[in-house]
Amino acid sequence: MIDLHCHIIPGVDDGAPDLSESLLIAQQLGRAGFETVVATPHVLEGRNYLTCREILEGTRVVNQAIEEAGLKLKILPGAECYIFPELPRWVKEDKIMTLGNMRKYLLVELPMLEVPLYAEQVLFELQVMGITPILAHPERNKELADTPLRLVEWANKGVLLQLNLRSLDGRYGEKASQCAQSLLENGLIHCIGSDAHRVTRENAYQNTLSILLDTVGKEDHEDITVNLPGQVIAGEKLELPREYQIKQPKKRKELGFWSNLLFSNLLKKVFNV
Secondary structure, three states: OEEEEEOOOOOOOOOOOOHHHHHHHHHHHHHHOOOEEEEOOEEOOOOOOOOHHHHHHHHHHHHHHHHHOOOOOEEEEOOEEEOOOOHHHHHHOOOOOOHHHOOOEEEEEOOOOOOOOOHHHHHHHHHHOOOEEEEEOHHHOHHHHHOOHHHHHHHHOOOEEEEEHHHHHOOOOHHHHHHHHHHHHOOOOOEEEOOEOOOOOOOHHHHHHHHHHHHHOHHHHHHHHHHHHHHHHOOOOOOOOOOOOOOOOOOOOOOOHHHHHHHHHHHHHHHOO
């Protein structure tokens, strides 16, 4: 399996603080069945901007440590880019690390509470440049969780959606969990990520992968965990349907007169009212 979102490079963001923690994360992901992990440290506009050279070097260091430890895990370079108006220009100037360094797919993070007014324009400009945006954990964005039809609209325009595995076990709250389930049930998730910053509780990824399998079935599970992310890191074009939608849950029928009467009598017998 392929993890498209992980903060495994030590000492560059709020992820692994040192190389020993990076190795523990690698061990845990390996036990869960991952064979490839894309290192996606936070890239922010401003003075703390993380360069492509720094990401490549960090990836090399982690790969070397993993090899010396005898682990069977491959780390690829990437970044989680916090959206800002000039992001397309930065990508054009080779200042932003794309997933797998293939210049085809970019992991884009939105604020947690809202969608900036310029977001759609940035996503569009990236696509015009030949870069496919992948939204990082959209289920955790409050505005998108409240209005998922916006995600349907973006997906129909070719934007991909990455789900955090731990959203499925309530790690980020009930709202994110419900949104994650809905997106999966409606075929709107294209890839997954651990979003690991530290070692998590044992078997957390195995448990959430089981939830994923139960929700989408074997074929879609294979697509989300292996096939589609495999095409992403290879820089290949994904051929996907453009007819996404979210099915509304069926409304419960209102009780008729006789049903109401029977229900009322039943309550009287049970509660002596």
